[in-house]
Amino acid sequence: MPWLDDILWTYQTLIHSLGINGLLALSMYVVLAAGQLSLGQAAFMGLGAYTGALLSLHTGLPFALVLAASALAPAVVAAVIGIPTLRLTGVYLAIATIGLGEVLRVVYVNAGITGGALGLNGIPGRTETWMIFLALGLALAGAFAVGQSRIGRAMEAMRSDGIAAAVMGIDRAAGQLAALLVSAMLAGLAGCFSAHSASFIGPNDYAFETAVTILSFAILGGTGSPLGPVVGALVLTALPEVLRPLQDFRLVFNGLIIVLVVLFLPRGVVPWRMPRLGRLPRGMAP
Amino acid sequence: MFAQQLANGLVLGCTYALFALGFTLMFGVLKVLNLTYGFYCTAGALVALAVAGIPGATLWLALPAGALAAGGLAVVVDTLLLMPLRRVRAPELSALMVTVGAVLLLTSLLSMGLGTEIRRFPPGMLGTGTGGAVVLGPVRLAWSQVLIIATTGLLVGALLALLHGSRLGLAIRAVAGNEDAARLMGVSVARTMALVSFLSGVMGGAAGVLLGLNFNAIQPYMGESMMLHGFAVVIVGGLGNIRGALLAGVLLGVTEVMVAGYVDSALKDGVAFALMMLVLWLRPAGLGGRVVAPRV
Numbered sequence: 001m002p003w004l005d006d007i008l009w010t011y012q013t014l015i016h017s018l019g020i021n022g023l024l025a026l027s028m029y030v031v032l033a034a035g036q037l038s039l040g041q042a043a044f045m046g047l048g049a050y051t052g053a054l055l056s057l058h059t060g061l062p063f064a065l066v067l068a069a070s071a072l073a074p075a076v077v078a079a080v081i082g083i084p085t086l087r088l089t090g091v092y093l094a095i096a097t098i099g100l101g102e103v104l105r106v107v108y109v110n111a112g113i114t115g116g117a118l119g120l121n122g123i124p125g126r127t128e129t130w131m132i133f134l135a136l137g138l139a140l141a142g143a144f145a146v147g148q149s150r151i152g153r154a155m156e157a158m159r160s161d162g163i164a165a166a167v168m169g170i171d172r173a174a175g176q177l178a179a180l181l182v183s184a185m186l187a188g189l190a191g192c193f194s195a196h197s198a199s200f201i202g203p204n205d206y207a208f209e210t211a212v213t214i215l216s217f218a219i220l221g222g223t224g225s226p227l228g229p230v231v232g233a234l235v236l237t238a239l240p241e242v243l244r245p246l247q248d249f250r251l252v253f254n255g256l257i258i259v260l261v262v263l264f265l266p267r268g269v270v271p272w273r274m275p276r277l278g279r280l281p282r283g284m285a286p
Numbered sequence: 287m288f289a290q291q292l293a294n295g296l297v298l299g300c301t302y303a304l305f306a307l308g309f310t311l312m313f314g315v316l317k318v319l320n321l322t323y324g325f326y327c328t329a330g331a332l333v334a335l336a337v338a339g340i341p342g343a344t345l346w347l348a349l350p351a352g353a354l355a356a357g358g359l360a361v362v363v364d365t366l367l368l369m370p371l372r373r374v375r376a377p378e379l380s381a382l383m384v385t386v387g388a389v390l391l392l393t394s395l396l397s398m399g400l401g402t403e404i405r406r407f408p409p410g411m412l413g414t415g416t417g418g419a420v421v422l423g424p425v426r427l428a429w430s431q432v433l434i435i436a437t438t439g440l441l442v443g444a445l446l447a448l449l450h451g452s453r454l455g456l457a458i459r460a461v462a463g464n465e466d467a468a469r470l471m472g473v474s475v476a477r478t479m480a481l482v483s484f485l486s487g488v489m490g491g492a493a494g495v496l497l498g499l500n501f502n503a504i505q506p507y508m509g510e511s512m513m514l515h516g517f518a519v520v521i522v523g524g525l526g527n528i529r530g531a532l533l534a535g536v537l538l539g540v541t542e543v544m545v546a547g548y549v550d551s552a553l554k555d556g557v558a559f560a561l562m563m564l565v566l567w568l569r570p571a572g573l574g575g576r577v578v579a580p581r582v
Contacts, residue, residue: 037379039386084566090379091319091525095517096566102514103559110552208510212390219383251394258387262380263370 008129016197018237019132020190025217025233026139027186032223033147034179035159036090040081040097041187041214043104044074046206048188049195050114053123056196063126063196070192071185078184079177086173086180093180101211108203119202120195127196135193136230139186143226155179187214209251216254219261289424291547292540297431299539300438301496305512306519306531307442308489314526315462315482317378321385322363323490323516324509325392330356330491331498331508332400338407345407349437349495356491357484363388364483369476389510397506405504430499441492442532445485449528458482462526518558522565524572534573537561 008015024041031038048070055066081100085092108114115121146152157165158172166172195201213236221232236254240247309323334352337343367384420427427435449455460468461478469475490509497512498504519538523530538558546554565572 035379037382081563084563084570088566088570091313091382092521092566092570094319094379094382095521096562099514099517099559099562102511103556106552106555209390209394212386215383215386219387248398249394252391252398255387255389255391255394259367259384259391262384262387263367266376266380 012129013197014238014241015129016127016132016193018234019129019136020194020197021214021217021233021237022136022230023132023139023186023190023193024214025221025229026136026143026226027183027190028214028218029221029223029226029229030143030179030183030186031176032218033159033226034155034176035162036086036176036180037094037215038097038180038183039094039208039211039215040078040100041183042206042208042210043097043101044078044184044187045191045194045210045214046101046104046108046201047074047077048191049201049206050108050120050191051188052192053120053195053201054113056124056126057120057122066126067189067192071188074184074188074191075181078180082177082180086176098208098211101206101208105203105207114203117203119200119205121200123195123199123201125196125199127193132193132197135189140226140230147226151175212258213251213254216257219258222265287424290426291543293425293427293431295540295543296536297427297434297500297539298543299536300434301493301500301535302515302519302539303532303535304438304441304489304496305493306516306523306535307445307528308486308493309516310520310523310526310528310531311445311482311489312486313520314528315458316364316368316479318368318381319378319385320364320368321382321389321513322367322392323360323486324513325389325396326356326360326487326490326509327494327497327512328393328396328504328506328509329359329494331494331504332396332405333491334495334498335405335407335504345433345499348407349492352495353488353492356494357487360483360487360490361480364480372479393506393510400506402505402507406502407498407504434496434500437492437496441489445489446528448485454478454481515558518562520572521562522572527572530572 024045027044028038028041031041051073052066052070055061055069056063061069077100081096082093085096108119109117146155154165154170154175157168157170158175162172191206217233217236218229219232220236221228221230223229236257240250240253246253305327308326309320312318312320312323330352332352333355334348337348337351338345367388368381371381371384419429420432447455449458457468457473457478458481460471460473461475461482465475468478493512494504494509497508515538519531519534520526522537523532523534538561541561542554542557545557
């Protein structure tokens with residue numbers, strides 16, 4: 001199908017960023033669904049991007065292993081930050097993750113191996129379109145599957161009332177830490193894909209603005225189901241391409257979206273909740 | 287040399303303490319982590335800069351103007367964005383998210399409107415030229431540094447006197463302790479909250495002006511980079527704890543200057559985060575000590 005090849009070739013960058021931003025939105029969803037707010041998604045993405053880029057530039061590892069390492073590195077950092085903060089109230093994780101983004105930027109600028117303020121250049125283009133969308137599809141399927149399970153119900157309980165959930169015997173801190181680790185892995189994966197798609201990464205690509213943009217995907221889509229944030233990411237990524245004048249105001253617009261949606265549409269634009277499949281557990285009234 | 291470093295650290299610590307004081311006051315009373323707070327700092331510095339540009343204006347006019355304007359801005363932001371959420375008793379994270387969006391919106395608009403170049407106060411702003419200094423033994427303090435210490439002392443003293451020596455302060459502490467009980471005792475919660483927003487904005491704005499003086503650099507993102515220091519200070523001092531914030535602010539300033547002077551200046555920017563993570567791991571309630579985990 002040559003016409004399809006043409007489209008894919010012309011819009012490859014856009015198509016890649018649609019998928020990558022979808023993954024990032026999903027990574028944000030996983031944390032929000034457990035009732036926490038992380039502003040470190042950009043930092044986790046950056047860790048994945050730098051890990052992946054450095055491995056590709058300096059070693060001959062196959063891409064699958066590079067991807068695995070890029071998912072693992074941010075998860076380790078997420079554990080260091082998440083273990084102390086998730087025992088506390090919600091604002092602590094938010095504070096620590098904002099701090100993480102800033103401190104990592106300083107590290108990238110000052111460390112020799114990360115290329116300083118200039119960043120890393122000439123990263124091989126190992127990302128194929130199908131890889132991104134396979135990962136996105138698997139992650140979405142995984143999120144839906146978990147949502148149907150016991151864990152999904154526990155997460156919903158944590159989100160709506162953490163204290164009540166704890167009283168019901170749910171280990172809130174452990175559940176939220178698990179969510180944070182998965183989320184860091186997804187963001188790291190997205191970062192690795194984006195680094196191997198853009199061929200260039202810099203220390204300022206993963207700053208606070210990026211973190212808030214990722215949050216705006218999830219907020220616009222709503223966190224009732226995993227599909228919402230992905231839809232939010234698609235809309236907010238495609239919209240500036242369609243409405244050119246919006247491009248200059250992209251950050252202003254993303255900020256405005258968060259403010260308006262939280263104030264006026266607290267459930268997002270995809271407000272329905274994930275339907276429950278199958279029967280309720282025995283003895284539970286519908 | 288060491289005494290001079292200590293003095294410089296103390297001055298830097300004063301600006302951190304003043305900045306964090308407003309932030310922690312806001313959190314302690316309004317129970318909201320308000321990320322637009324960093325923007326008040328930028329706004330204060332920019333308004334002071336604009337006032338300083340008026341012929342004949344001195345710092346004695348520019349500093350209060352910047353601080354008061356930031357206080358006013360804080361009341362507007364709180365009324366427009368946080369009051370509606372408070373009214374419906376929205377979850378803690380909704381309020382945090384609104385301020386996350388608002389700070390991106392405001393900062394991006396400002397940097398689009400003004401550009402991101404660094405602006406400076408006109409030379410001779412302090413009325414003594416640039417060479418003026420106070421010499422105390424081995425320590426040499428520039429006039430701007432003396433002003434920073436004096437202003438911080440004055441504002442902190444005034445705030446503590448207000449909180450602990452007046453009926454308004456009693457009302458603020460009552461709202462911080464238990465909003466509903468305060469309302470039943472006849473405290474106007476909405477008005478008290480507006481007052482607290484104003485006071486915090488004033489602190490943030492004043493800190494912005496002083497920072498602009500200390501580094502002689504003002505730009506739209508200065509508040510954003512201050513937020514990281516603010517976070518570290520309020521966590522090290524204990525969220526919502528005023529005395530803890532003062533202590534932690536000075537501690538952070540001194541540590542940063544010492545690390546930059548004796549270890550490696552590249553590590554300076556990591557000090558705040560390292561201190562914060564250390565406290566979160568070892569003593570999450572902060573040096574001030576307060577229960578922070580959700581209680582059943």
